[in-house]
Amino acid sequence: MALEINKLVGGYSQIPVLKDVSFDVQPGELVGLIGLNGAGKxxxxxxxxxxxxxxxxxxKINGLTIQANPEEYKKxxxxxxxxxxxxxxxxxxxxxxxxxxxxxLDHGEAWQRATKLLKLFRLDNKLDWFPANFSKGMKQKVMICCAFMTKAKLLIIDEPFYGLDPLxxxxxxDLIEQKKKEGVAVLMSTHVLDTAQRYCDRFVLLADGKVQAHGTLDELRAAGDHAGESLDEIYLHLAKGDRDE
Known part of the structure; x- marks a missing residue:
């Protein structure tokens, strides 16, 4: 598997935000990391x-840990x-x-990939621009181009839709789908649950630093007796239940 998280406890300073978080992301799949603000995403x-x-x-990423091999892990x-x-x-x-x-990366091959991405996001005529000249959406597109031009085996995408126009x-x-076909694993955090429902293969639902549920949409429905419900409805039930405890 590309990414394997096992009984992760962590946070900032000595305060545990995450409590025994375990899940994985397989090569060629998109996993949606879902949760309210403060859930631990x-x-x-x-x-x-x-x-x-x-x-x-x-x-672990493809069997590597950052403690044992930081450079290869990060690549x-x-x-x-x-x-x-x-x-x-x-x-x-x-x-x-x-x-x-x-x-x-190989300079020539990487620039070929980058040029295609820059044209896709209409940035190919702005190569000599500085960040001060870019809107927030354009800056986001630059980040996407830089990430997707690599040969990374794991893509981490955090709330990617804010600031981007519909096109x-x-x-x-479409790029995520292409990467999946190449065997790349993708972990995406998002609040846009209707889009996540359409495109993600599996979901990890976080609340209060814990994995409340994980699996495909059908598995989430079966586990909580939520037959026919949307991802949004399933998550709201879980979040409200956690809040009321």
């Missing part, structure tokens, strides 16, 4: 990409954050070159 992603150190438990991941992170002093062209160097959302979903 971003904390989970920050542990996977290595920004936080687990209190206990383990995270397995491409990350699209919720808030775009760009270098003010670098042009778009230089961001692409930086990505190529960071992942040690860009459609293009992003």
């Amino acid at each position: 971003s904390t989970t992603l920050n542990h996977v990409i290595g920004l936080l150190r687990p209190f206990s438990g383990s995270i 397995q991941i491409a990350y699209v954050p919720e808030t775009p992170i760009l270098y003010d002093e670098l042009t778009l062209r230089e961001h692409i070159d930086l990505t190529i160097m960071a992942y040690e 860009a959302v459609h293009d992003l979903l």
